[in-house]
Amino acid sequence: MTENDFIPKPYANSVENGRFTWSSPSNIALVKYWGKKKDQIPENPSISFTLSDCKTITTLSFLKKDLSTALKVTNEFSFDVFLDGEKKDDFKPKIETFFKRVETYLPFLRNYHFKIETTNTFPHSSGIASSASGMSALACCLMSLEKELMDANVASSAVEMSHEYFIQKASFLARLGSGSACRSLEGDLVVWGHHDAIEGSSDLYGTRYRFEVHKNFKNYQDTILLVDKGEKQVSSTVGHNLMHGHPFAQQRFNQAHENLLKLIPVLKNGDLDAFIKIVESEALTLHAMMMTSMPYFILMKPNTLEIINKIWAYREKENSKICFTLDAGANVHVLYPENESMQVSEFIKNELVAYCQNGHYICDKIGFGASQLTIEKK
Numbered sequence: 001m002t003e004n005d006f007i008p009k010p011y012a013n014s015v016e017n018g019r020f021t022w023s024s025p026s027n028i029a030l031v032k033y034w035g036k037k038k039d040q041i042p043e044n045p046s047i048s049f050t051l052s053d054c055k056t057i058t059t060l061s062f063l064k065k066d067l068s069t070a071l072k073v074t075n076e077f078s079f080d081v082f083l084d085g086e087k088k089d090d091f092k093p094k095i096e097t098f099f100k101r102v103e104t105y106l107p108f109l110r111n112y113h114f115k116i117e118t119t120n121t122f123p124h125s126s127g128i129a130s131s132a133s134g135m136s137a138l139a140c141c142l143m144s145l146e147k148e149l150m151d152a153n154v155a156s157s158a159v160e161m162s163h164e165y166f167i168q169k170a171s172f173l174a175r176l177g178s179g180s181a182c183r184s185l186e187g188d189l190v191v192w193g194h195h196d197a198i199e200g201s202s203d204l205y206g207t208r209y210r211f212e213v214h215k216n217f218k219n220y221q222d223t224i225l226l227v228d229k230g231e232k233q234v235s236s237t238v239g240h241n242l243m244h245g246h247p248f249a250q251q252r253f254n255q256a257h258e259n260l261l262k263l264i265p266v267l268k269n270g271d272l273d274a275f276i277k278i279v280e281s282e283a284l285t286l287h288a289m290m291m292t293s294m295p296y297f298i299l300m301k302p303n304t305l306e307i308i309n310k311i312w313a314y315r316e317k318e319n320s321k322i323c324f325t326l327d328a329g330a331n332v333h334v335l336y337p338e339n340e341s342m343q344v345s346e347f348i349k350n351e352l353v354a355y356c357q358n359g360h361y362i363c364d365k366i367g368f369g370a371s372q373l374t375i376e377k378k
């Protein structure tokens with residue numbers, strides 16, 4: 001597939017108004033995406049666990065513009081955004097940029113007025129990035145509209161958009177909104193970025209990891225410890241850009257390829273010790289890249305390090321397979337196999353909660369991607 005394969009043929013149908021609701025989860029990378037080229041093309045392949053309960057639910061309502069109105073004459077994107085029922089004009093620039101990036105692939109965008117109503121299952125101020133779940137949910141809603149416009153329901157030429165194409169294009173569009181969002185459409189493991197050893201992997205969209213996965217990884221748990229719920233000092237987008245001209249960039253990109261290759265047999269044979277080494281090293285390397293950028297920055301907080309040390313001590317003492325990973329922030333994702341759920345929950349409550357802001361943490365686990373909640377169209 002190339003970008004051009006996502007440019008649609010003239011639409012068969014006309015749709016006046018309606019609305020679609022999709023729910024889409026967040027994801028947590030095991031091998032990290034950090035560094036990108038033009039048009040949101042990643043510098044290296046990444047792989048993530050799709051999450052289950054941390055999700056965004058988005059309703060896209062649409063009304064075809066009247067050709068005679070001023071809106072059509074100025075031919076601007078026309079939309080309003082609401083978070084938890086409240087109008088959010090500060091979200092508009094990000095969506096405007098997204099619309100500009102995807103309009104070649106969704107030529108109907110300027111023909112409608114959209115109302116985008118969104119809500120997250122996790123608190124907005126939790127420091128959990130909502131861009132992956134948010135952009136993937138919005139991409140799915142837009143794809144639902146494109147499907148309606150495209151599906152020819154004339155008996156002689158009944159062509160329905162395939163589920164595979166729907167998800168692939170939704171992932172392609174989500175990537176243009178926020179890179180990691182393209183890994184949220186499906187589960188339970190998704191690869192994004194071309195890797196020679198993974199057939200079908202692409203820089204353009206995420207693909208479900210199709211190799212064998214050992215039962216040790218089924219229903220893997222992720223408890224997110226909210227260490228710092230504030231706004232990050234450096235956004236991911238700025239951080240990615242600092243990989244241009246970074247002294248260790250090329251070695252880092254090579255390492256990501258190697259780590260993903262090493263992960264394939266580990267996921268197959270269920271070797272949790274080897275899994276831990278790759279995952280924790282990836283998290284620390286991500287933050288090492290931030291600390292060695294110019295300008296340099298640190299997103300971890302003292303409590304992030306306290307938690308990491310506690311996890312290491314617990315693992316040693318209890319012979320546990322618990323480990324951690326980090327996103328571009330101070331929060332800690334605690335990963336562990338399902339069979340350790342009871343003991344690890346106790347450990348978290350007794351020893352780690354003290355390092356969380358207001359004692360807050362979120363229990364999540366591996367999930368299976370986006371799902372459609374409602375359809376309404378005329």
Ligand code: DP6
Binds near residue numbers: 029
């Ligand atoms: C550290 O996907 O948020 O979470 O493409 O600029 O929107 P943009 O960045 P984003 O970067 C996420 C980086 C990461 C690692 C990962 O999820 O792979």
